[in-house]
Amino acid sequence: xxxxxxxxxxxxxxxxxxxxxxxxxxxxxxxxxxxxxxxxxxxxxxxxxxxxxxxxxxxxxxxxxxxxxxxxxxxxxxxxxxxxxxxxxxxxxxxxxxxxxxxxxxxxxxxxxxxxxxxxxxxxxxxxxxxxxxxxxxxxxxxxxxxxxxxxxxxxxxxxxxxxxxxxxxxxxxxxxxxxxxxxxxxxxxxxxxxxxxxxxxxxxxxxxxxxxxxxxxxxxxxxxxxxxxxxxxxxxxxxxxxxxxxxxxxxxxxxxxxxxxxxxxxxxxxxxxxxxxxxxxxxxxxxxxxxxxxxxxxxxxxxxxx
Numbered sequence: 001x002x003x004x005x006x007x008x009x010x011x012x013x014x015x016x017x018x019x020x021x022x023x024x025x026x027x028x029x030x031x032x033x034x035x036x037x038x039x040x041x042x043x044x045x046x047x048x049x050x051x052x053x054x055x056x057x058x059x060x061x062x063x064x065x066x067x068x069x070x071x072x073x074x075x076x077x078x079x080x081x082x083x084x085x086x087x088x089x090x091x092x093x094x095x096x097x098x099x100x101x102x103x104x105x106x107x108x109x110x111x112x113x114x115x116x117x118x119x120x121x122x123x124x125x126x127x128x129x130x131x132x133x134x135x136x137x138x139x140x141x142x143x144x145x146x147x148x149x150x151x152x153x154x155x156x157x158x159x160x161x162x163x164x165x166x167x168x169x170x171x172x173x174x175x176x177x178x179x180x181x182x183x184x185x186x187x188x189x190x191x192x193x194x195x196x197x198x199x200x201x202x203x204x205x206x207x208x209x210x211x212x213x214x215x216x217x218x219x220x221x222x223x224x225x226x227x228x229x230x231x232x233x234x235x236x237x238x239x240x241x242x243x244x245x246x247x248x249x250x251x252x253x254x255x256x257x258x259x260x261x262x263x264x265x266x267x268x269x270x271x272x273x274x275x276x277x278x279x280x281x282x283x284x285x286x287x288x289x290x291x292x293x294x295x296x297x298x299x300x301x302x303x304x305x306x307x
Contacts, residue, residue, distance in 0.1 A: 143279060145276070150235060153234040244269055244271045
């Protein structure tokens with residue numbers, strides 16, 4: 001019986017089922033790049049040879065705290081050194097401000113005193129050189145105090161200054177929707193009193209002259225650049241009953257009535273047995289010249305304007 005030839009090669013192992021997907025298999029088996037793996041291994045080796053990580057962190061924190069303490073200490077020492085200097089400079093500055101304020105107050109008092117003195121001399125000059133019309137000139141110019149029968153007119157803002165109707169005399173103005181008394185209103189009221197026969201007029205104790213200006217600064221009313229506060233009390237010297245009646249029947253009196261009806265502005269007028277008006281606080285003679293008069297009268301100063 002013939003012998004079988006010996007087997008000279010080992011049988012090949014069976015092929016893997018995923019042999020056709022070798023690339024995906026390699027990615028799955030080596031998910032971490034070799035370079036990253038080597039770097040991780042090296043860091044582990046150095047960490048084992050060096051000091052522990054927690055100890056290094058504690059030493060770094062301690063060094064940071066020491067540095068912060070040094071900085072705070074140095075800052076506190078510098079602040080302690082400079083504190084007296086800053087306090088001294090602050091006190092010197094306060095002293096200078098107080099001294100300058102006192103000097104300004106003294107100058108203002110001196111200005112007021114000189115202004116009063118000039119006003120007194122001008123009034124005396126008008127009374128002395130006014131001739132037979134000296135009293136009338138002083139009265140019309142506001143140089144002297146006036147008292148006598150007259151009227152008292154009080155004008156005040158509406159209770160609700162934001163409310164107001166339309167169709168009134170101020171509809172074309174920018175403040176047509178407000179119940180506040182305006183400078184234009186006071187101008188018409190004062191002019192109406194003059195036209196009704198008033199000999200002298202004052203608002204809240206502020207004497208008006210031929211050159212007095214009634215203006216506005218925001219919601220405030222100014223008379224000769226001095227602010228007034230409502231309610232506005234207008235005093236006028238004249239025949240009380242007649243002056244009150246003529247004013248209320250005039251166009252300006254009707255204007256005030258319309259303001260009361262349409263805008264809620266409050267007003268009241270009454271005749272007084274006696275009212276007292278002060279002299280104008282800032283009387284300035286603009287133009288004056290001597291005028292020849294009859295025998296025995298001397299020169300009379302004709303005043304052209306005051307303010």
